[in-house]
Amino acid sequence: MTTDTITVGWIGAGRMGAAMASRLARAGEDVTVWNRTRAKAEALSDAGCKVADTIADLRGLDVVFTMVSTPADLVEVLTGADGLLADPGHVPGAVVDCSTVDNETSAAMRAACAERGVDFLAAPVSGNGKVVAAGMLTLVVSGPEETWLRVAPLLGHLGKGATFVGEGDLARLVKICHNVMLGVVTQCLAEITVLAEKGGVPRAAFLEFLNDSVMGSTFTRYKSPAFVHLDFTPTFTPVLLRKDFDLGFAAGHDLDVPMPVAAAAAAAVQAAVSTGRVEEDFAILLDLQARASGLVLKPEDVAVDDGLSGGGTR
Known part of the structure; x- marks a missing residue:
């Protein structure tokens, strides 16, 4: 899987999520965005993002990023009734969570992904929307190293770069x-x-x-x-x-x-x-x-x- 063929989903178009998804799209990646308030996702169309009607529209993509506000939001968008993992037979290849959540929530979401054969990377960020726009965002990543190597080119579009620190939830x-x-x-x-x-x-x-x-x-x-x-x-x-x-x-x-x-x-x-x-x-x-x-x-x-x-x- 290379960035020439990879399909990317994005959940969460708040201040940070919108800035990051826009950078991916402007780098030429195929990005589809879902947000609870659809207007926020539609605002990214000018950057080249497509808009998903539901989270279900993202289930068949190669990688789905999540950038949400709270642990409860992450649980809802991944394992809720209409979440990304709700249909075990129709799931993305990998989930990359850029939210700031506690270890317990991260571990639970990692386990839920594993049960469905989905790779999970914890990838919290350092910066804010203005830092993203300046190309100075940094990320710290943990999870399966093979998955990290596959998505590293995508993470490289988001700012100064990402640092892989090991397995599990060490990034948290x-x-x-x-x-x-x-x-x-x-x-x-x-x-x-x-x-x-x-x-x-x-x-x-x-x-x-x-x-x-x-x-x-x-x-x-x-x-x-x-x-x-x-x-x-x-x-x-x-x-x-x-x-x-x-x-x-x-x-x-x-x-x-x-x-x-x-x-x-x-x-x-x-x-x-x-x-x-x-x-x-x-x-x-x-x-x-x-x-x-x-x-x-x-x-x-x-x-x-x-x-x-x-x-x-x-």
Whole structure:
């Protein structure tokens, strides 16, 4: 099976799913999309995607990707009454799940696929819709290595590349570790940015220096416009981040790994949730840190390079 002949199904055309499916179609792949709200799938027609009337329309395809919001959604679209696996005699060759779900749900879906002779890859992602559009999405993959080798060319269309970490659901653990670090780094960035500003340094100047130093990263640069402009339009909410901390601590308990720094960052995330600011971006950790420090932040009208758009944003 090569990407010249492979047929691809896609379940889930939300912000991330739509961006990823579009990249596959624009790379010349044969992509058919299903979404609970059909209009979201139809919006991808301009990118070259076909639209499925029902999930059943995807059952005969070579590979079906899933990108849904919750574990319950994944269970429903795969093993529900009208799900992808509902007809054991008519199933796809492989399922590649890019959602962020817990190990238990992933293992259950892997087992359900195995019962029907369907290969299953866990392939959670690092990034958001803007990162996908910039071609900088990364994926971590686990499952049968033979299946990974077959679908790797497809995954290569989605961004910078994918890393295979082994069998089973190891990719889920890697994604949880990643998101725990996401929270820790953001809280640390909030603390040092507030420290610098309270001492008289503009946020834009401090972050420009940091991003150009060895301590800067793709993430700190990408988050800088939100910090400078106080734009907390959600890409990832404190509630979702709290969930990932909880999953990380559960893994730490099971594997006997102490996580004191993560625990401190998780307390800050919980404080954000407790204030009721649950629909903004988790970058509000900056604002909460400032308030705890007796500092009232104001937006800075300065162009800031986010490292993705190829120029400064305001």
